[in-house]
Amino acid sequence: xxxxxxxxxxxxxxxxxxxxxxxxxxxxxxxxxxxxxxxxxxxxxxxxxxxxxxxxxxxxxxxxxxxxxxxxxxxxxxxxxxxxxxxxxxxxxxxxxxxxxxxxxxxxxxxxxxxxxxxxxxxxxxxxxxxxxxxxxxxxxxxxxxxxxxxxxxxxxxxxxxxxxxxxxxxxxxxxxxxxxxxxxxxxxxxxxxxxxxxxxxxxxxxxxxxxxxxxxxxxxxxxxxxxxxxxxxxxxxxxxxxxxxxxxxxxxxxxxxxxxxxxxxxxxxxxxxxxxxxxxxxxxxxxxxxxxxxxxxxxxxxxxxxxxxxxxxxxxxxxxxxxxxxxxxxxxxxxxxxxxxxxxxxxxxxxxxxxxxxxxxxxxxxxxxxxxxxxxxxxxxxxxxxxxxxxxxxxxxxxxxxxxxxxxxxxxxxxxxxxxxxxxxxxxxxxxxxxxxxxxxxxxxxxxxxxxxxxxxxxxxxxxxxxxxx
Amino acid sequence: xxxxxxxxxxxxxxxxxxxxxxxxxxxxxxxxxxxxxxxxxxxxxxxxxxxxxxxxxxxxxxxxxxxxxxxxxxxxxxxxxxxxxxxxxxxxxxxxxxxxxxxxxxxxxxxxxxxxxxxxxxxxxxxxxxxxxxxxxxxxxxxxxxxxxxxxxxxxxxxxxxxxxxxxxxxxxxxxxxxxxxxxxxxxxxxxxxxxxxxxxxxxxxxxxxxxxxxxxxxxxxxxxxxxxxxxxxxxxxxxxxxxxxxxxxxxxxxxxxxxxxxxxxxxxxxxxxxxxxxxxxxxxxxxxxxxxxxxxxxxxxxxxxxxxxxxxxxxxxxxxxxxxxxxxxxxxxxxxxxxxxxxxxxxxxxxxxxxxxxxxxxxxxxxxxxxxxxxxxxxxxxxxxxxxxxxxxxxxxxxxxxxxxxxxxxxxxxxxxxxxxxxxxxxxxxxxxxxxxxxxxxxxxxxxxxxxxxxxxxxxxxxxxxxxxx
Numbered sequence: 014x015x016x017x018x019x020x021x022x023x024x025x026x027x028x029x030x031x032x033x034x035x036x037x038x039x040x041x042x043x044x045x046x047x048x049x050x051x052x053x054x055x056x057x058x059x060x061x062x063x064x065x066x067x068x069x070x071x072x073x074x075x076x077x078x079x080x081x082x083x084x085x086x087x088x089x090x091x092x093x094x095x096x097x098x099x100x101x102x103x104x105x106x107x108x109x110x111x112x113x114x115x116x117x118x119x120x121x122x123x124x125x126x127x128x129x130x131x132x133x134x135x136x137x138x139x140x141x142x143x144x145x146x147x148x149x150x151x152x153x154x155x156x157x158x159x160x161x162x163x164x165x166x167x168x169x170x171x172x173x174x175x176x177x178x179x180x181x182x183x184x185x186x187x188x189x190x191x192x193x194x195x196x197x198x199x200x201x202x203x204x205x206x207x208x209x210x211x212x213x214x215x216x217x218x219x220x221x222x223x224x225x226x227x228x229x230x231x232x233x234x235x236x237x238x239x240x241x242x243x244x245x246x247x248x249x250x251x252x253x254x255x256x257x258x259x260x261x262x263x264x265x266x267x268x269x270x271x272x273x274x275x276x277x278x279x280x281x282x283x284x285x286x287x288x289x290x291x292x293x294x295x296x297x298x299x300x301x302x303x304x305x306x307x308x309x310x311x312x313x314x315x316x317x318x319x320x321x322x323x324x325x326x327x328x329x330x331x332x333x334x335x336x337x338x339x340x341x342x343x344x345x346x347x348x349x350x351x352x353x354x355x356x357x358x359x360x361x362x363x364x365x366x367x368x369x370x371x372x373x374x375x376x377x378x379x380x381x382x383x384x385x386x387x388x389x390x391x392x393x394x395x396x397x398x399x400x401x402x403x404x405x406x407x408x409x410x411x412x413x414x415x416x417x418x419x420x421x422x423x424x425x426x427x428x429x430x431x432x433x434x435x436x437x438x439x440x441x442x443x444x445x446x447x448x449x450x451x452x453x454x455x456x457x458x459x460x461x462x463x464x465x466x467x468x469x470x471x472x473x474x475x476x477x478x479x480x481x482x483x484x
Numbered sequence: 485x486x487x488x489x490x491x492x493x494x495x496x497x498x499x500x501x502x503x504x505x506x507x508x509x510x511x512x513x514x515x516x517x518x519x520x521x522x523x524x525x526x527x528x529x530x531x532x533x534x535x536x537x538x539x540x541x542x543x544x545x546x547x548x549x550x551x552x553x554x555x556x557x558x559x560x561x562x563x564x565x566x567x568x569x570x571x572x573x574x575x576x577x578x579x580x581x582x583x584x585x586x587x588x589x590x591x592x593x594x595x596x597x598x599x600x601x602x603x604x605x606x607x608x609x610x611x612x613x614x615x616x617x618x619x620x621x622x623x624x625x626x627x628x629x630x631x632x633x634x635x636x637x638x639x640x641x642x643x644x645x646x647x648x649x650x651x652x653x654x655x656x657x658x659x660x661x662x663x664x665x666x667x668x669x670x671x672x673x674x675x676x677x678x679x680x681x682x683x684x685x686x687x688x689x690x691x692x693x694x695x696x697x698x699x700x701x702x703x704x705x706x707x708x709x710x711x712x713x714x715x716x717x718x719x720x721x722x723x724x725x726x727x728x729x730x731x732x733x734x735x736x737x738x739x740x741x742x743x744x745x746x747x748x749x750x751x752x753x754x755x756x757x758x759x760x761x762x763x764x765x766x767x768x769x770x771x772x773x774x775x776x777x778x779x780x781x782x783x784x785x786x787x788x789x790x791x792x793x794x795x796x797x798x799x800x801x802x803x804x805x806x807x808x809x810x811x812x813x814x815x816x817x818x819x820x821x822x823x824x825x826x827x828x829x830x831x832x833x834x835x836x837x838x839x840x841x842x843x844x845x846x847x848x849x850x851x852x853x854x855x856x857x858x859x860x861x862x863x864x865x866x867x868x869x870x871x872x873x874x875x876x877x878x879x880x881x882x883x884x885x886x887x888x889x890x891x892x893x894x895x896x897x898x899x900x901x902x903x904x905x906x907x908x909x910x911x912x913x914x915x916x917x918x919x920x921x922x923x924x925x926x927x928x929x930x931x932x933x934x935x936x937x938x939x940x941x942x943x944x945x946x947x948x949x950x951x952x953x954x955x
Contacts, residue, residue, distance in 0.1 A: 048878035124838065124847055128802075157801075157874075172877040173904030188803020191926075193874055197902035198925060241806060268813030270806050273843060302927040303807070330628075331599075332659020335712060335741050336774070342739030367595065372744060376595055403628075403661055406643040407519035431668035433644030454669060455662075456773040 027150035027218065029226040031117030033161055033208070035093030036063045038168075039085050039116070041107055042098035043067030043076045050122055050170045051098035052076075054158075057167035057174060064090060085114040093117045096158070096168060101125030101133060104154065105140040112147030119144070120168055121154035127214050128155055141216040150222070156213025157189030160196065162206050163232055169193070169211075180205010181234035181314035182307075183227045183258075185220060187212050187241045195239070195303045203445075204311040207233040219243070221252040228256040234314030237306045238262040238297075246288065250295040259313045259468060260297045263306040264288045298467035300460070308457055309464035312450045316425040321473070322466040323349045325395035326372035327386050329379075329402040333429070333455040334372045337399060340456055344463035345470075348372065355392040359385055371395075378402050383411025390422045396469065397425045399462045401455060404432025410440045416447040425450075425465055429458035498621035498689065500697040502588030504632055504679070506564030507534045509639075510556050510587070512578050513569035514538030514547045521593055521641045522569035523547075525629075528638035528645060535561060556585040564588045567629070567639060572596030572604060575625065576611040583618030590615070591639055592625035598685050599626055612687040621693070627684025628660030631667065633677050634703055640664070640682075651676010652705035652785035653778075654698045654729075656691060658683050658712045666710070666774045674916075675782040678704040690714070692723040699727040705785030708777045709733040709768075717759065721766040730784045730939060731768045734777045735759045769938035771931070779928055780935035783921045787896040792944070793937040794820045796866035797843035798857050800850075800873040804900070804926040805843045808870060811927055815934035816941075819843065826863040830856055842866075849873050854882025861893045867940060868896045870933045872926060875903025881911045887918040896921075896936055900929035 038058050044051035051069070059065050059077035067076040070083040082088055085095060085107070095116045097107055101123050111119055126137035137154065144151050152159060158169035162179040171193050177200050184199075186192035189211025196209040207230060210223050220238065227233045236258050243249055253260045267285045292299050300306050324346050328334030338348060348371045351359075359369050362384050367376035373389060375382060382402060390398045402410070410428070419426040428444060429452045430437065441451045452458040509529050515522035522540070530536050530548035538547040541554040553559055556566060556578070566587045568578055572594050582590055597608035608625065615622045623630060629640035633650040642664050648671050655670075657663035660682025667680040678701060681694050691709065698704045707729050714720055724731045738756045763770050771777050795817050799805030809819060819842045822830075830840050833855050838847035844860060846853055853873060861869045873881065881899070890897040899915060899922045901908065912922045923929040 048876075053878075129838075171874060173875070173907050176904040176906070186803065188801070188806070190801025190874055191803035191807065193801075194804055194902040194926060197904065201905055201924065239803070241803070265807050265810050268810045270809045270813065273802070273806055273809055273839060273841070273845070302925070304925050304927065330659070330661025331744070332657065332662035332710070332712070333665055335659070335744055336662065336736050338741045338744055339736050339739045342741065367600075368744060370744070374744070403642065403664055404644070405519075407524075431665040433647040433668065434672055435647070436644050453672065454773070454775050455665060456775065 027148065027222065028117065029150055029218070029222060031093040032150050032152060032218070033159070033226065034164070035118070037066070037090055037092050038063065039066040039068050039088060039092045039095045040098060041068040041085060041095055043069050043072070043081065044098070045072070045076050053170040053172060054096045054098050054122070057169060058096065061166050062164065066092065085110050085116060088114060091115055094168070095119040097121045097123070098170070099123065101136055101154070105136060105143060108140045108143045108149065111149055112143060116149060118150040118152070120152040120156065120158050121216070122156065122158065122170055124155045126154045137214060137216055144217055150218050151216040152210070152218050153213040154216060156211040157193060159208065159210040161208050176200050177209065178203060178205045180207060181232065182206050182310045183208040183230070183233045183236045185210045185212065185223050185227070185236060186239035188239065189213055191239045191303065195307050198304060199307055204307060220249045224252050224256055224260070228258045233258055235259045235261070235310045237310035239303070239306065240264045240288070241266060246291060250291050253297045254295040259318060261306060261309045261313065261464060261468070262292050262297050262299050263301070263303065264292070264299055293471045296472045298464050298471055300464050304457065305460050305464065308452065308461040312425055312427060312461055312465060313468065316419050316448060316450060317423050319396035319424055319465050319469045321396040322470050323347050323394055323396045324462055324466060325351065325389040325392055325398050327375070327389050327398065327400045328372050329375050329377055329382060331367070331374050333401045334374055336455045337401060337429070337459045338372050340459035341463055344460070346463050346466045349394045351389065351392050352394055355388050358388040362388065378405050378408050380408070383414025386411065386426070387414055387418060390418055390424060390426055395424070397427070397462055397465055399427050399429070399458055401429045401458070404430050404437045404440065406436045410444045412440070412443045412447055415444065415449050419448045425462070427452070427458055427462050429453070429455050498619065498693065499588070500621055500689070500693060502564040503621050503623060503689070504630070504697065505635070506589070508537070508561055508563050509534065510537040510539050510559060510563045510566045511569060512539040512556060512566055514540050514543070514552065515569070516543070516547050524641040524643060525567045525569050525593070528640060529567065532637050533635065537563065556581050556587060559585060562586055565639070566590040568592045568594070569641070570594065572607055572625070576607060576614060579611045579614045579620065582620055583614060587620060589621040589623070591623040591627065591629050592687070593627065593629065593641055595626045597625045608685060608687055615688055621689050622687040623681070623689050624684040625687060627682040628664055630679065630681040632679050647671050648680065649674060649676045651678060652703065653677050653781045654679040654701070654704045654707045656681045656683065656694050656698070656707060657710035659710065660684055662710045662774065666778050669775060670778055675778060691720045695723050695727055695731070699729045704729055706730045706732070706781045708781035710774070710777065711735045711759070712737060717762060721762050721768070724768045725766040730789060732777060732780045732784065732935060732939070733763050733768050733770050734772070734774065735763070735770055764942045767943045769935050769942055771935050775928065776931050776935065779923065779932040783896055783898060783932050783936060784939065787890050787919060787921060788894050790867035790895055790936050790940045792867040793941050794818050794865055794867045795933055795937060796822065796860040796863055796869045798846070798860050798869065798871045799843050800846050800848055800853060802838070802845050804872045805845055807926045808872060808900070808930045809843050811930035812934055815931070817934050817937045820865045822860065822863050823865055826859050829859040833859065849876050849879050851879070854885025857882065857897070858885055858889060861889055861895060861897055866895070868898070868933055868936055870898050870900070870929055872900045872929070875901050875908045875911065877907045881915045883911070883914045883918055886915065886920050890919045896933070898923070898929055898933050900924070900926050
């Protein structure tokens with residue numbers, strides 16, 4: 014059983030600009046006590062660049078220099094975004110007040126809604142109805158929020174989110190905790206983010222609305238999704254299909270974790286195989302972990318996408334090269350024979366080369382290594398290039414040879430290496446700055462290239478005519 | 485078809501002390517020119533703590549302050565170890581000289597032997613015969629060497645190997661490049677190593693000899709193997725089985741990479757499924773990547789091993805908890821119901837807890853989080869504990885509650901988290917110092933615990949009586 018493909022005429026329910034690009038923010042339940050959500054949220058947004066209003070009827074004085082007000086209705090300003098740091102039972106009333114005050118969007122951090130049984134579901138139904146009446150976009154409830162690094166908008170109550178580097182990848186996760194886990198991994202690995210969004214219970218802002226918004230965001234080069242389950246899979250798939258931005262997905266719940274998952278964001282995980290097939294049919298490759306999602310998304314956002322599934326591998330060490338070839342083949346990627354011309358060129362550059370088929374194994378790093386990579390990248394049998402080279406301090410990386418190569422051949426050129434951080438770091442940064450993403454394990458590089466190849470496959474097979482429209 | 489299990493009466497072919505713990509080293513082909521292997525090897529060993537002799541008939545003066553000699557036979561000292569930085573055709577003659585000089589062991593870095601066709605195989609046959617006559621242990625040929633971080637012995641020509649932290653895990657890889665890749669990953673992730681050994685072509689020192697040696701090394705708490713293929717799989721398996729030290733293996737070559745692999749260390753990759761089954765039958769769990777190998781080996785080397793395959797999961801964020809539960813179940817690990825007593829204790833610690841089954845989901849980090857982990861660790865239904873908690877700066881980790889917990893319950897307690905490096909680092913180091921390994925992705929923590937559970941399974945099922953002897 015496969016899902017049908019029907020192009021949806023999806024319309025924006027809300028103007029998400031007021032959520033993701035607000036001019037003013039109210040923090041409802043703001044607190045001056047460190048560790049409380051109302052404090053952490055206030056700390057994260059207090060200098061975001063617009064007006065911030067701490068709201069708390071039982072507080073006096075000021076928070077982060079801003080005087081407390083008793084209610085959003087007391088604010089003499091158009092508040093775009095309200096961050097709700099109050100417990101579930103109070104939320105419907107606060108949303109009423111937000112409606113009265115003309116607030117455009119709200120993030121609801123607290124739990125105790127649809128994920129917590131019938132009573133919570135009833136509260137969520139009520140507040141969603143109110144929000145819909147007033148046209149308030151709701152992120153959550155039951156989410157740790159969102160972050161837009163480029164503008165310094167930290168709509169999350171987690172600590173340390175100001176460390177997220179700005180960049181091209183948007184993370185959209187059903188779970189706020191997973192969104193933060195991926196974003197912190199990205200930070201550790203110097204991968205820039207255009208947005209991090211944790212959806213939570215998706216009261217009226219779901220995958221569709223956020224994907225559409227990010228598809229229109231010039232700073233977003235790729236979108237990655239963490240999906241537990243949704244009631245309307247087709248709507249999600251159609252939105253992905255309509256997006257011009259490449260989308261990759263990580264569908265959790267292959268094993269039976271339904272009970273626990275339903276207790277989370279109130280959604281069943283559904284049939285895992287059906288989701289995988291559905292995503293593929295709608296042009297979305299799926300991956301198997303948060304790090305694979307990050308890796309594939311980062312490269313898709315910053316490098317050319319491959320036109321097909323043929324990969325050329327160049328390695329300076331046979332052992333990691335074998336791991337890479339093995340891993341790519343297991344993932345269904347092909348390592349085609351190189352053109353005769355390429356083999357001749359490689360043998361001319363390096364007479365007596367260890368192995369000049371695909372993978373090309375140079376036996377050791379050497380000054381001509383970059384030339385060999387260029388020759389393989391130019392090969393018409395090859396849609397993407399994966400290079401492995403153990404870092405040698407005396408030699409560095411072939412940065413000059415690879416500068417602009419990916420753009421000029423229109424194929425991703427991905428590098429994997431190993432070495433001590435202190436010696437490796439400057440060379441790695443240089444190589445990344447000329448358009449070559451670098452990984453520090455052979456498997457992560459191989460999985461990334463396999464995901465890119467899968468992107469080419471599912472988009473070629475899916476619906477050529479329509480895909481061409483979108484490309 | 486499964487391999488038979490027969491306990492082997494394996495005897496040491498060589499005293500590997502002269503290889504891994506030498507008092508004096510000759511560097512044959514030593515050079516004063518940076519970038520040459522003879523320079524890099526010399527640089528890496530010149531201050532290892534014993535005498536170092538640069539050997540080069542065509543060089544004059546000194547290298548790193550040591551005067552050149554023309555041949556190992558000119559050295560007026562018992563040389564334990566010779567590092568051969570000379571091309572393949574010269575190696576047999578140098579080995580002859582090593583034999584005449586009473587050298588105990590040699591590392592042969594160069595390629596061009598069995599992996600390079602019939603002529604190379606003939607050279608390798610000749611030099612092995614000579615080495616065997618003189619009782620010289622040969623590491624390689626075609627390897628980048630070995631490192632013993634604790635003693636500062638860097639028998640590798642790679643740069644930066646002095647950064648490897650000393651610790652409890654021994655890496656034994658068929659490929660020197662893979663050995664270095666894993667060791668540099670370990671370095672980046674602060675996992676200590678007792679040894680890193682790249683075997684290469686295994687002229688007369690193979691997996692068996694190195695595993696036996698490391699099994700007798702009091703500094704080695706676990707051994708991890710990277711295996712491409714070997715002519716005598718049973719001998720390898722029996723050696724693993726006889727070792728008292730836990731062994732984990734990564735068998736490469738699930739896809740057909742035979743051609744390329746044979747060109748590497750002269751070994752066929754063989755039947756992948758047969759290897760996996762063989763390893764399991766002999767008490768060795770297999771994993772699927774270099775990082776999984778490192779992770780499982782690190783925890784096995786530093787924490788108690790589980791007695792069974794039942795895992796208790798505690799999470800402060802549902803989303804990552806679902807990922808962990810999903811991943812564990814996919815790997816065949818069970819998440820059993822907790823004892824009534826445990827559930828009661830958890831509900832007493834945290835009334836109104838989000839989800840008190842297994843996984844236990846506390847909904848958010850809180851001061852009582854460590855108490856909840858202690859309760860689950862004490863549960864008799866549980867053989868290992870996996871904890872997820874997003875780092876919150878105001879709260880830190882429950883280090884005091886977890887101090888010594890793993891040892892006292894005799895179960896591994898593994899932690900996964902996410903957070904910004906600057907805030908996370910001191911708390912992570914504290915937590916690791918009290919016996920709790922920390923991972924920064926939910927999947928890596930889950931894969932590690934799954935590998936530990938697999939260790940319990942294959943050792944329980946394999947041959948109980950004999951396994952008990954070894955435990």
